[in-house]
Amino acid sequence: MKHEWNIWVVGGDQRQAQLAVQLARDGHTVHTYALERAGELGEGVEPERDLRGAVRADCVILPLPVTGEGTLLNTPLSEGSLPLAEVLDRLRPGQIVCAGLVTPPVAALADARGLTLHDYFAREELAIANAVPTAEGAIQIAMEELPITLHGARVLVVGYGRLGRALAPRLAALGARVSVAARKWSDLAWIEAEGYGVEHSGQLRGWLCGYDLILNTVPARLLEEETLRDLKPGCLVLDLASKPGGVDFEAARRLGVKAVWALSLPGKVAPVTAARAIKSTIYNILNELGV
Amino acid sequence: MKHEWNIWVVGGDQRQAQLAVQLARDGHTVHTYALERAGELGEGVEPERDLRGAVRADCVILPLPVTGEGTLLNTPLSEGSLPLAEVLDRLRPGQIVCAGLVTPPVAALADARGLTLHDYFAREELAIANAVPTAEGAIQIAMEELPITLHGARVLVVGYGRLGRALAPRLAALGARVSVAARKWSDLAWIEAEGYGVEHSGQLRGWLCGYDLILNTVPARLLEEETLRDLKPGCLVLDLASKPGGVDFEAARRLGVKAVWALSLPGKVAPVTAARAIKSTIYNILNELGV
Amino acid sequence: MKHEWNIWVVGGDQRQAQLAVQLARDGHTVHTYALERAGELGEGVEPERDLRGAVRADCVILPLPVTGEGTLLNTPLSEGSLPLAEVLDRLRPGQIVCAGLVTPPVAALADARGLTLHDYFAREELAIANAVPTAEGAIQIAMEELPITLHGARVLVVGYGRLGRALAPRLAALGARVSVAARKWSDLAWIEAEGYGVEHSGQLRGWLCGYDLILNTVPARLLEEETLRDLKPGCLVLDLASKPGGVDFEAARRLGVKAVWALSLPGKVAPVTAARAIKSTIYNILNELGV
Amino acid sequence: MKHEWNIWVVGGDQRQAQLAVQLARDGHTVHTYALERAGELGEGVEPERDLRGAVRADCVILPLPVTGEGTLLNTPLSEGSLPLAEVLDRLRPGQIVCAGLVTPPVAALADARGLTLHDYFAREELAIANAVPTAEGAIQIAMEELPITLHGARVLVVGYGRLGRALAPRLAALGARVSVAARKWSDLAWIEAEGYGVEHSGQLRGWLCGYDLILNTVPARLLEEETLRDLKPGCLVLDLASKPGGVDFEAARRLGVKAVWALSLPGKVAPVTAARAIKSTIYNILNELGV
Structure with missing residues (x-):
């Protein structure tokens, strides 16, 4: 990144705070708003008391997810509550705004003001x-x-998918005996080519009695009561799939199966790394926009 | 595979011979033709002197690639030469025929006889x-x-792509310091997520002077004279891309760069494994056809 | 293990409780004492109210470490306190007794009663x-x-050593860039042969400023104030060495370096696995004793 | 290495030639003798016509193994034959001489001239x-x-041992299902800790029928006729152990088992890397001698 940009980071959690820090370290001028409780963010990061200067930003970065309740901006590190519309009203049509997990109503709010929200969370990378x-x-x-x-x-x-492909080699390298369940021929070919045991997602029932740990990454109810019934005592089920998840937690409770639904891990376990990934994605967006 | 099928394997190299052996071991009745020089293929494999019985086959398997010169069947393990049309003429319309690397003229030959060649080499798995x-x-x-x-x-x-993804972890596990070059943001994100150094395919010139070994997997001329000029003495260039390949071999020769174009490795280095992969793919095709 | 043995497990923490469970699953008759708070240990494990039957055991297994304060048996899962001598008094001279971390005074107590404590914790495996x-x-x-x-x-x-050799490949497989510090030529050769960066234990000062995480496994004060001063903000120091440890924690506190001394991890993080390792070691001891 | 040394490399194969090249690149003055057929070794390497100047060397490096037939120096890259005694006669008592695989008669030759041959091949690293x-x-x-x-x-x-420990992770990373056979409890514990299947070296008979490849690293006849008889057709046996090796090759031939005895691989497959390892070991020797 050769240019020094004027960037506003508005709202968000520790990831957004870390993002501000890292952008400043890259040499950009960074202003923050609605991140008061993030603490001191170091040299080059300017906490602002109002949004007046945002209109001059080369890029405004909104949180992930951009909204909390309704269309309030997602601001867990701020005292007050801030309608997203109030932020957008301060910007000029055509200004570059990046945001995470932009829903249709949110996109409509932006559209009405001549703004496009570039959804960094929708990006493959x-x-x-x-x-x-x-x-x-x-x-x-x-x-x-x-x-x-x-x-x-x-x-x-x-x-x-992406998560399964990140999990399997790590678990194997730690010495676990790893099998992976999938449905498509090509995924099954990859599982074999990468040396894991193969299970078929459509035929899990009756095959799970040997496992000590099951990690679900598919947002479809593959782990139903009938399937959970097979698990051996002490088997842990970790559901990593976004809503609606893949585990019948009600059934797990009844059967005494320990099941944990772990969501949004990057921001919780490694906010600095998560911020780095967002930063890199935003650079890609700006690069594509020719900024 | 529950059924015992009647399968004909016609023409091809050691892979086809091994395929016949493995199909027989799975319990199928296997007939071979135009594989005379493959040697004894063991119990359950019947070498045939003509193609008369092929019309009763549940599945006829043709080589990879299906044709050698022109529209002659690819028969390196046979004395004579055999026009593909002659084989197809012996089959009945609608009969299941699998073949590898089916070109449009070959498909037309089949079509004219009411046959569809199911191209196993076109399958992702x-x-x-x-x-x-x-x-x-x-x-x-x-x-x-x-x-x-x-x-x-x-x-x-x-x-x-597929090959890069198979190469990088193997090389790294052998202790090499591996970088991968790609162009798409998502590929670059994978390269980083899997812990390799990142290069940009579009900007190789000037960045290659440190490498001892370069493995090309992209069928596009990325390694031109200007790029090869940077290589340090003794650097080996292995081109694994199908035609037209990715290396300017003429320039490599001029510059004294050792460059090797290695094609069709599976059949050469591991015919038994290559046959196993073809068998598994053909089973998938039959499964989808409801055989 | 072909024989069914009569085994007494006396005192200890969750590992000893798990050990009793696993020995019973292997088909042995298992009696426990001073493990009341371990909960229900399942079929085949007999909780005893006194030590009278222990004299008939083929093998008596004492905790790791065998003693807590002074020469009291280490009994965190029992209400009362139990002098080790009281246990030994119940046994017959020559009876097989296994114990972990046997100190000279403890060995003397046993010796006085014609008993040898076989120290499973002293075993390499x-x-x-x-x-x-x-x-x-x-x-x-x-x-x-x-x-x-x-x-x-x-x-x-x-x-x-053992721990460094278990840590390095796991960390590397998780994507960390791993260096290892050692002193001996042969260790340095291994570090290189296994593909890690090489540091010299004797010359750490001035070389640590780049690390995000330092894991010490050497029970010698290698990480002194002068060395800790080099660390970058946020670097975590984990000391895994037994007493006296390898980190000047006092200096770390003064310098604001986050340093954690983590001891006895196997019993804390994976008691079932830790029990399995003890069981396997005890089988080796019995095998060597010709039981 | 701070000093520039005067080093003579006398006799040997491609490794010694490469060693000369690498020592010169490190800034030392390098003279070679009896390496005429090695070709041009580049700047800084002086091919000598006689041994007169060797007496002024800071270090004289002899081949690995130091002698070929009898007590002739091992000189595969030289036309003539050169008795080791002739070389030693040219040196001064107390001069530093490094050599590989020094046998007692060879050591005696040196001793008689007031010289000690520092055996780099005997070094663990x-x-x-x-x-x-x-x-x-x-x-x-x-x-x-x-x-x-x-x-x-x-x-x-x-x-x-060393070789088993280098082989197992490489094979596993290439996707092989690896078992390791050993005898000592501690080795067996390592094999398990590193995630391989466990076999017992003393009880191989009857357990080998499933393997596709057996790599022997133990210089003791573990793979006798009775054991080889179990192998499945096509299983390859690679003996990597130095003399007497571990395979009964005569029996293998009779049984139709393909067995290959591969010795001295480093110099054959990777002379440049092998030279680097020798260089690094010689530096360690000089370091210990306080040069």
Whole structure:
């Protein structure tokens, strides 16, 4: 990045605070708003008392997810509550605004003001980068919850998308005996080519009795009561899939199966790394916009 | 595979011969034709003297590539030459025929006889499975050609498709310091997530002077004279890309750069494994056809 | 193990409780004493109210460490306190007794009663097996404490004994850039042969400013004030060495360096695995004694 | 290495030639003798016509092994033959001389002239460093000989010393299912801790029928006729042990088992890397001698 930009970071959690720090370290002029409780963010980061200067920003960065309740901006590190519309009203049509997880109503709010929200969370490269802290977070939880080592444990990863592909080699390298369940021929070919045991997502029932740990990454109810019934005592089920998740938690509770639904791990377990991934994605967006 | 099928394997190299052996071991009735020089293929494989019985086959398997010169069947393990049309004439319309690398003229020949050639080489799962023997073959050649160990060598993999993804972890595990060059943001994100050094395919010129080994997997002329000029003495260039390849071999020769174009490695370095991958793909095709 | 033995497990923590469970599953008759608070240990494990039957045991297993304060048996899962002498008095001369971390005064107590305590903790194979849960526990703590992922982190492992050798490949496989510090030529050769960066334990001062995480495994004060002063803000120091440890914690506190002394991890993070390792070691001892 | 030394490299194969090149690159003054057929060794390496100047060398480096037939110097890259005594006669008592594989008669020759031959091949760190090219060479041969990929192959490594420890992780990373055979409890504990299957060296008979590849590293006849008889057709046996080796080759021939005895791989498959390891070991020797 050759240019020094004027960037505003408005709202968000520790990731946004870290993002401000890192952007300043890269040499940009950084202003923050609605991040008061993030503490001192160091040289080059200017906390602002109002949004007046934002109109001059080369890029305004909104949180991930951009809104909390309704259309209030997501501002866990701020005292007050701030409608997103109030922020957008301060910007000029055509100004570059990046935001995470932009829903249709939010996009409409922006559109009405001649603004496009560039959704960094919709970008493939951020999803890939986030798979790493998510995988590490899942491994941390598994280590905390299990009375056995991952070394020697029999582990099933359900799904071989980005997250499955980040989980499997890490678990194997820690000494777990890893199988992966998928449905497509090509995914099954990858699972074999990368040396894991193969299970078929559509035929899990009756095949799960040997596992010590099951990590679900698919947002579809693959782990139903009938399937959970097979698990051996002490097997831990970690659901990493976004809503609606893949585990029937109600059934798990009834059956005495320990099941944990772990969401949004990157921001929780590695906010500095998560911020770095957002920063890199925003640079890509600006690069494509020819900034 | 529950059924016992009647399968004909017609023409091809050691892979086809091995395929016949493995199909027989799975319990199918296997007939071969135009594989005379493959030697004894063991119990359950019936070498035929003509194609008369082929019309009763549940599945006829033709070679990879299906044709050699012109529209002659590819029959390196047979004395005579056999026009593909002659084989197709013996089959009945609608009969299941699998073949590898079906070109439009070949497809037309089949079409004219009411036959569809199911191209197993066009299937994603075979391409994935073939990445493994290709990667091993490339590593074998690199070991043979280089006077240094891969351990400690600086290696660049150009391209992060199937083959790049099979090469990089193997090389890294052998102790090489691996970088991967790609163009797309998402590929670059994967390269970083999987812990390799990152290069940009579009900007190789001027960045290659440190490498001991360069493995190209992209069928586009990325390694031109200007780029090859940067290589340090003794650097080995292995081109694994199908035609037109990615290396200017003429320039390499002029510059004294050792460059090797290694094609069709699976059948050469691991025919038994290559046959296994074809068999598994054909089972998938039959499964989808509801056989 | 072909024989069914009569085994007494007396005192200890969750590892000893798990050991009783696992011995019973292997088909042995297991009696426990001073493990009341361990909960229900399942079929085949008989909790005893006194030590009268212990004299008939083929093997009596005492805790790790065998004594807590003074020469009291180490009984964290029991209400009362139990002098070790009282246990030994109940046994017959020559009876097989296994115990962990047997100090000279403890050995003398046994000797006076014609007993030899076979120290399972002194066995090389247990130390090796314990390196695995210790490494996993260290990784868990690092993940919990650091706001970055291990992926991409620069990590230094000090010492390349059993624990260093278990830590380095795990960290590397998680994507950390791992260096190892050692002193002996042969250890340095191994570090290089296994592909890690090399540091010299005797010359750490001035070389540590780049690391995000330092894991010490050497029970010698290598990380003094002068050395800790070099660390970059946010660097985490994990001391895994037994007493006296390798870190000047007082200096770390003064310098604002986050330093954690993590001891006895196997029993804390993976009691079931730790019990399995003890069991396997005790089987080796019995095997050597010709039982 | 701060000093510039005057070094003579006398006799030897491509490793010694490469050693001369690398020493010159490190800034030392290098003279060679009896390496005429090595070709041009580049700037800083002075080929000598006689040994007169050798007496002024800070260090004289003799080959590995130092002698070929009888007590002739090992000089495969020279036309003539050169008695070792003739070389030693040219040196002054107390001069530093390094040599590889010094036998008692050779040591006696030196002793008679007031010289000590420092045996670099006897050093632990060189043996460790050589394990890497030996492992790569073994993998190369296995890839060349087997019609299957190492990926998916069932492989047994016999022995878990330096070479076993270099082989197992490489094979596993290539996708092989690796077991290791050893005898000592501590080696067996390592094999388990590092995630390989466990076999017992003393009880191989009857357990080998599943393997596709067996790599022996133990110089003791563990693979006798009775054991070889169990192997499945096509299983490859690679003996990497120095004399007397570990395989009954006569029996293998009778049984139709393909067995290859591969010796001295580092110099053959990676002379540049092998030279680097020797150089580094010689630096350690000089460092210890306080040069």
